[in-house]
Amino acid sequence: MPTSLRLHRRSAAVATSVALAVSFLLPTSAALASPIGDLEDTQASPSSDPTPSPGDAGHERKSKVASQEKDFAAYSLDPASPLVLVNEHHPLRPRDYTPKKLVAVNGSGARMVPQAATALEKLIAAARRDGHGLIVESAYRSYDHQVGLFRRYTNMYGEDYASKISARPGTSEHQLGLSADIGVASGQCSLRACLAELPAGKWTAAHAAEFGFIIRYPKDQQETTGYNFEPWHLRYVGTTAARKMRAQDVATFEEYSDQLVQAREAHREGTARKQAEAKRQAAVQDALREAAAEREARLAEETRWMPEWARSAAAR
Numbered sequence: 001m002p003t004s005l006r007l008h009r010r011s012a013a014v015a016t017s018v019a020l021a022v023s024f025l026l027p028t029s030a031a032l033a034s035p036i037g038d039l040e041d042t043q044a045s046p047s048s049d050p051t052p053s054p055g056d057a058g059h060e061r062k063s064k065v066a067s068q069e070k071d072f073a074a075y076s077l078d079p080a081s082p083l084v085l086v087n088e089h090h091p092l093r094p095r096d097y098t099p100k101k102l103v104a105v106n107g108s109g110a111r112m113v114p115q116a117a118t119a120l121e122k123l124i125a126a127a128r129r130d131g132h133g134l135i136v137e138s139a140y141r142s143y144d145h146q147v148g149l150f151r152r153y154t155n156m157y158g159e160d161y162a163s164k165i166s167a168r169p170g171t172s173e174h175q176l177g178l179s180a181d182i183g184v185a186s187g188q189c190s191l192r193a194c195l196a197e198l199p200a201g202k203w204t205a206a207h208a209a210e211f212g213f214i215i216r217y218p219k220d221q222q223e224t225t226g227y228n229f230e231p232w233h234l235r236y237v238g239t240t241a242a243r244k245m246r247a248q249d250v251a252t253f254e255e256y257s258d259q260l261v262q263a264r265e266a267h268r269e270g271t272a273r274k275q276a277e278a279k280r281q282a283a284v285q286d287a288l289r290e291a292a293a294e295r296e297a298r299l300a301e302e303t304r305w306m307p308e309w310a311r312s313a314a315a316r
Helices: 003-025 054-074 114-129 143-157 159-165 193-197 199-211 239-247 253-302 308-315
Strands: 134-138 179-184 213-217 230-236
Touching: 114 134, 114 179, 114 199, 114 213, 114 230, 143 159, 179 199, 193 199, 193 230, 199 213, 199 230, 199 239, 213 239, 239 253
Parallel strands: none
Antiparallel strands: 134 179, 179 230, 213 230
16 A cells, blocks of 8 residues: 555544544533523623723633632621521521620720721711711620520510520520611611611611611511511611612522522632633543654554654644
């Protein structure tokens, strides 16, 4: 058989092997599809240029990813996190947790963690400028204090009703140092649902998010939160989360926490997919390099008897 024909057939065989390796290693478009989708795609900025320059696109992508990583890092089971979810089904860990630092809220004997105390002071000052005299009735409560409080309510009303108006020890947001019960200076509607109908109560509901607070136990959400309507109970979650909840009309912190969990899981799945794809691509490149090396070796073996000029022609 002529040498040129043998070389042609061997080259075709090598090419076929490479093609099969590539088709085997590369995933199909269906395999890459995900019901969750790529978070980076779903969170793209609506104001971005549809045809950005390569430099702009890289900067936008980097900024977007950094922002997402910060959001995911913020969600935590750590009781020191402003976004920690605490309720009957998600107790504190440990149950007798005490914040590392508590400071007094100016104008009261109540204490909170520093960022929450500062935010509450700003909220009260803004309310005062708008003509509403808000006061802090209660804020941080220790585990031992909650034990005594829940026991007292149980003795007064029975355990079932007590659990609807007070948290069991180890499940109280007050223990975080992130929550406060507010009222009006006159004492009207103190710790009662009618606070929501007072001008000061309406102002608080309308402006709390601007300072990073939410009405933790909203009206008609007892099945979700486990508690009756408490317009006086403010929970600090940070301005970003509070404003997102308002903008997206998320009624309860339980729902918002579910969204954070889903986003975190989607991010993990997306990262895993990208890592798997990177491995596949690396395997493809390895296969291509091996095929090329094999081709060169076979060509060298089959043309070693040829003159130099003939070997050069065959290599082309």
